[in-house]
Amino acid sequence: MGYDILSKVIELTDSTEALEKRLKDVAYLLIHSFAFDQCAIYLLDQDKKVLTLAVAVGSKRGCQEEYREDEGLPGLAIKNGKPIFATQSKSAKELWQGGLDKGTNGFNTIVCYPIKDDWFHGVLYLKNKEKKTISIKQKRLLGVITLQLATAIKNYQCIVNLRDINTKMKDMQYRLVNAEKLLALGEMAASLAHEIKNPLVSIGGFAKRLSHQMSLDSPYMSYVDRIVKEVAKLEKLMDGIVHFSKEEGYAFSSEDINSIIEETIAFFEDDFKKNEITVIKELSLNVPKIDVDRQHLNLVFNNLMTNAIQAMEKGGRLTIQTYQEGNWIVAEIHDTGGGIDPKIMSNIFNPFYTTKETGTGLGLAITHSIITNHKGIIEVNNNIGVGVTFIIKLPLAGKEGRILEAS
Numbered sequence: 001m002g003y004d005i006l007s008k009v010i011e012l013t014d015s016t017e018a019l020e021k022r023l024k025d026v027a028y029l030l031i032h033s034f035a036f037d038q039c040a041i042y043l044l045d046q047d048k049k050v051l052t053l054a055v056a057v058g059s060k061r062g063c064q065e066e067y068r069e070d071e072g073l074p075g076l077a078i079k080n081g082k083p084i085f086a087t088q089s090k091s092a093k094e095l096w097q098g099g100l101d102k103g104t105n106g107f108n109t110i111v112c113y114p115i116k117d118d119w120f121h122g123v124l125y126l127k128n129k130e131k132k133t134i135s136i137k138q139k140r141l142l143g144v145i146t147l148q149l150a151t152a153i154k155n156y157q158c159i160v161n162l163r164d165i166n167t168k169m170k171d172m173q174y175r176l177v178n179a180e181k182l183l184a185l186g187e188m189a190a191s192l193a194h195e196i197k198n199p200l201v202s203i204g205g206f207a208k209r210l211s212h213q214m215s216l217d218s219p220y221m222s223y224v225d226r227i228v229k230e231v232a233k234l235e236k237l238m239d240g241i242v243h244f245s246k247e248e249g250y251a252f253s254s255e256d257i258n259s260i261i262e263e264t265i266a267f268f269e270d271d272f273k274k275n276e277i278t279v280i281k282e283l284s285l286n287v288p289k290i291d292v293d294r295q296h297l298n299l300v301f302n303n304l305m306t307n308a309i310q311a312m313e314k315g316g317r318l319t320i321q322t323y324q325e326g327n328w329i330v331a332e333i334h335d336t337g338g339g340i341d342p343k344i345m346s347n348i349f350n351p352f353y354t355t356k357e358t359g360t361g362l363g364l365a366i367t368h369s370i371i372t373n374h375k376g377i378i379e380v381n382n383n384i385g386v387g388v389t390f391i392i393k394l395p396l397a398g399k400e401g402r403i404l405e406a407s
């Protein structure tokens with residue numbers, strides 16, 4: 001009989017079904033083969049240190065959803081690394097009366113077997129209303145079964161981890177290809193922009209002169225106006241493109257990030273008033289100075305605040321926070337401008353992607369490239385219908401991996 005049960009357990013755990021289905025099938029097999037009223041399998045979350053109910057079959061009475069790693073009989077089985085076999089007898093009285101596990105109420109026989117190989121994966125919890133004896137043979141069999149369960153859970157987790165790694169690698173590969181494309185595009189565009197900028201300045205300048213010379217009712221006035229506006233837009237675009245040129249233009253020095261942010265906020269003071277935006281500053285006084293290019297970082301906050309202002313044309317709240325988190329200095333910029341349509345989320349850092357009539361679509365692409373040149377990270381939390389939070393993380397160690405003296 002033992003061999004039959006074991007080979008069935010192996011067959012069920014080796015199937016290609018989802019882990020939960022496999023465990024459920026084993027649980028059914030166990031309550032029928034060992035004649036128990038309830039069989040529950042808990043999985044151990046190593047990080048959170050909790051045992052979470054994965055499956056329960058038979059009676060659901062006293063079946064807790066979760067046990068802390070040090071709670072109840074499952075916790076005790078993990079702590080001791082040994083199975084608990086108990087019947088409602090004198091020797092096991094304290095298990096019930098001591099209130100160790102409320103889940104045992106109404107049951108008179110319990111088996112709580114840690115599922116482990118070289119580490120713990122969970123607990124197999126069997127309960128029966130009637131008192132019953134569990135033979136040595138059955139105990140041994142349960143030992144082999146829990147070992148088989150441990151192997152199945154471990155293999156499943158390995159597959160999940162592998163899938164996770166695979167997804168991350170694909171994502172990294174995608175980013176790398178994109179970064180290379182950006183770099184190539186940046187280099188080409190920067191030299192092109194340089195060539196175009198000079199004649200553009202002349203065209204814009206002459207168009208402005210023409211408009212000053214013309215009378216306001218001239219039928220050509222609207223054409224000249226259009227030239228001036230379009231040239232201004234092109235100039236903005238060329239300036240943006242030049243920023244893609246590599247790191248050469250960077251001058252790193254020890255700077256206080258709060259003062260850079262204060263400077264940018266002051267620059268937008270009129271826009272905040274005009275759009276009725278309340279600015280909330282939560283700048284930590286304890287952030288140490290870091291090695292950054294002040295001008296480029298100014299541009300980062302300028303781009304992010306411009307976007308926030310444009311998203312809050314009808315008023316709102318702009319919250320800016322700074323703080324230190326481990327080896328990072330973090331700046332968060334929250335707005336209440338309604339958030340970004342999830343359909344366009346994957347495009348917002350792409351150069352030239354814009355949803356605005358007068359936008360160049362370079363603001364976030366430039367911001368991303370500046371943060372990357374600082375060996376930093378930029379993240380977005382999009383709260384649809386509410387607003388966006390851009391999170392900038394800059395390494396405390398600076399771009400060269402050097403820790404600066406806090407001052």
Ligand SMILES: Nc1ncnc2c1ncn2[C@@H]1O[C@H](COP(=O)(O)OP(=O)(O)OP(=O)(O)O)[C@@H](O)[C@H]1O
Pocket residue numbers: 303307308311335337339340348349353354355356358359360361362363364365388
């Ligand atoms: N805070 C925000 N709220 C809502 N949408 C945003 C926000 N920031 C960026 N976006 C979206 O991301 C797009 C790309 O932003 P990006 O700053 O790169 O370009 P832009 O603002 O359109 O143009 P530019 O900055 O060059 O004037 C925007 O067009 C907008 O749709």
Ligand SMILES: [Mg+2]
Pocket residue numbers: 303306307359363364
């Ligand atoms: Mg922008």
